[in-house]
Amino acid sequence: MINTYNETSLHNELKNRYAIKAHGKIEQKIGKYICDIETKDGNIIEIQTRNLAKLTGKIANLLQEKRKVCLVYPLVYINYIERYNDDGVCLSKRKSPKKHSMYELFDELMGVYPILLYKNFKLEVLLIEQVEIRQVTAEPVQNETKTRRRLKPWIKSNKQLKSIIDKKSFSKPRHYIMLLPEEIPSPFCASDLAKTEVGKYAHKMLWVLNKMELIERVEVKSRSYYYKIKDLYTKD
Secondary structure (H helix, E strand, C coil): CCCCCCCCHHHHHHHHHHHHHCCCEEEEEECCEEEEEECCCCCEEEECCCCHHHHHHHHHHHHHCCCCEEEEEEEEEEEEEEEECCCCCEEEEEECCCCCCHHHHHHHHHHHHHHCCCCCEEEEEEEEEEEEEEEEEEEEECCCCCCCCCCEEEEEEEEEEEEEEEEEEECCHHHHHCCCCCCCCCCECHHHHHCCCCHHHHHHHHHHHHHCCCEEEEEEECCEEEEEECCCCCCC
């Protein structure tokens, strides 16, 4: 039978990779926290596959101790689904038809924006191919987070890393501003963004960049807020 892991194979694989690369030690107690990796220089690497907001307080406290902190977030770009029964027999394998976007990142940034520009903090986003393992159940069930509107006859039991497609690092204002598409006008509104590859994440992107004080509201037209990049920053 496939177990439900507190730490998925995806998390463990990335933790081991980063520990080897940084010549670090895993699962280290730093003050009141257990950190994924402590590097040989005493800096911290945290791997988080979802709910980045849970780490906001922990990271802020570690930064106050003058440690450098890198938060690694694997963002699923291509997802493969494998279904298994209770005996561990694979019932099917397929590529998920769901289209993913880099801009899904803003779902997570809404909860962690206060620390994104802290000194000595870096966000590392990995665009990955993932294998999602599902265990088939006899009856429709609720998922672990209890967010299903409709019960389904399976639960997610694991996530596995298939490959890393790309890596993007964010530590300075310009790194986030560069996510704004080149073709948007200035000033711009949510509908301008929504017409680009940002799509349905336009409002969340504007909210986060505004909260980070990288853009500012300049006018209201037809009940829409219009923004521009703050003069202090550029996309260069």
